[in-house]
Amino acid sequence: MHIPTPSLRGQSLWIRCIYVGAFISFIILTYFLFDNHSSGTAKYVIKSSTAYHAPPSPSANDTNAQWEFVVERDADNHGLSEEQCRIAFPKLYFEIDKSAAFRENNPITFKELDSIPIEDGMVRGMIHHGELYVIDFAKVTVTFTRGKASLYALHRALAAFPDRQNLPNIEFIYTTEDMSRGESPVWAYTKRDDEEGIWLMPDFGYWSWPEVSVGPYKDIRQRIAAIDDGGMTVNGKVVSGLKFKDKKKxxxxxxSVATNPELRGKLMDAASGKSWSSVKSINWGDPKDVEQSLLPMEDHCRYMFLAHTEGRSFSGRGKYLMNCRSVVISHSMIWREAHHAALVATGTDANYVEVDREFSDLDRKMGYLLDNPEVAERIANNAVKTLRDRYLTPAAEACYWRHLIRQYAAVSKFEPALYEKGSDGKEKMRGVPFESWVLNAS
Structure with missing residues (x-):
């Protein structure tokens, strides 16, 4: 078939059209890049706010269609795909999606974020093409390790993800305090139900908690599992696990009662004088009392029942207790954590026991559990199955971080810029790469 060759005049006209179109596109792009900044310095770009939607359910031909979460293989895998995260942890994202829905019609702006002062242990950061940058870090001695731990954990969730360059760019602020001060859209370790503008993130203990000698999260999980399932080697011999029926009843x-005397004081009163009670206050000012009363976290699992109470806000020990094959008994909680959507308090799937905040029904429920050990053991086994071996795994934590990034980006109205012009007119980076920042953090 003969294909006619266009004339030179036609070619020239066609080329000129391309050049004109490209020039117009450049002018439009330049306008959007630089017209949205009152200071004249490009710190962000306005973007359309489009809601993030999870990928569709895998089809029969999808390689993930037959994939299942296997704890022995996948628990410590920080790099599960988005589809695998959704399959493994369907309850995990409740709080994130709730925050995203709250901001869907009122997207986060750069002006709003920029108006929040970085103080009292707060951190401002950026994720750009899957890399983490630290823009500002307000060091406070008592929470300094928390701030670093959260950055390390976030960096790990990014570095382990093969597709991290395709994660959306975001700029964010989080607090390392026990509770937020109510600013939206700050990230925090805990929040109450009415604090809809706060975004929940995993707490610092998923990395390590040196102040209470718990250590890295993977290590404490191994020590806990050794108590319950065996496998620990002592004097050259492998120790078998502690059966539930053989735990201290x-x-x-x-x-410390001091962190919440009203609530924890009621626990002390309800447990006082009971044969089933090993509840006591520690006097942290008395080294002898601390030595006698403080128990290594894994040794909590040698008890059949473990009390969980909130402190100033959430209690950091909660997730460790819920790693045990024991029955965690908690008052009704008002402070939410990232994993709380997976908690079940009633029915055959119950993985913990809830009492009222006055602890008025504690004695009655303890009596029932002691009289019905098969019920208590079922609850403890459910805790292992759904919490220790699923929603409290390092894999779940990494999945949570990345979903937080996606949903936060979906309701952010701006695209952060990594570079800005300095007072000398030269381009400079707004943040410090995490790998460099952490080497100088002290």
Whole structure:
């Protein structure tokens, strides 16, 4: 077939059209890049706010269609795909999606974020093409390790993800305090139900908690599993696990009442004088009392029942207790954590026991559990199955971080810029790469 060759005049006209179109596109792009900044310095770009939607359910031909979460293989895998995360942890994202829905019709702006002062242990950061940058870090001695731990954990969730360059770019602020001060859209370790503008993130203990000698999260999970499932080697011999029926048939809680005297004081009163009670206050000012009363976290699991109480806000020990094959007994909680959507308090799937905030029904429920050990053991086994071996795994934590990034980006109205012009007119980076920043953090 003969294909006619266009004339030179036709070619020239066609080329000129391309050049004109490209020039117009450049002018439009330049306008959007630089017209949205009152200071004249490009710190962000206005973008359309489009809601993030999870990928569709895998089809029969999808390689993930037959994939299942296997704890022995996948629990420590920080790089599960988005589809695998959704399959493994269907309850995990409740709080994130709730925050995203709250901001869907009122997207986050750069002006709003920029108006929040970075103080009292707060951190401002950026994720750009899957890399983490630290823009500002307000060091406070008592929470300094928390701030670093959260950055390390976030960096790990990014570095382990093969497709991290395709994650959306975001700029964010989080607080390392026990509770937020109510600013939206700050990230925090905990929040109450009415604080809809706060975004929940995993707490610092998923990396490590050196102040209470818990250590890295993977290590404490291994020590806990060794108590319950065996496998620990002592004097060259492998120790078998502690059967549930052989655990101490008491409710264990040793801690400070001072952080929440009203609530924890009621626990002390309800447990006082009971045969099932191993509940006591620790006097942190008395080294002898601390030595006698403080128990390594894994040894909590030697008790059949473990009391969980909120402190100033959430209690950091909660997720460790819920790693045990024991029955965690908690008052009704008002402070939410990232994994709380997976908690079940009633029915055959119950993985913990809830009492009222006055602890008025504690004695009755303890009596029932002691009289019905098969019910108690079922609850403890459910905790292992759904919490220790699913929603409290390092894999779940990494999946949570990346979903937080996606949903936060979906309701952010701006695209952060990594570079800005300095006072000398030269381009400079707005943040410090995490790998460099952490080497100088002290």
């Amino acid at each position: 008491q409710l264990f809680w040793h801690g």
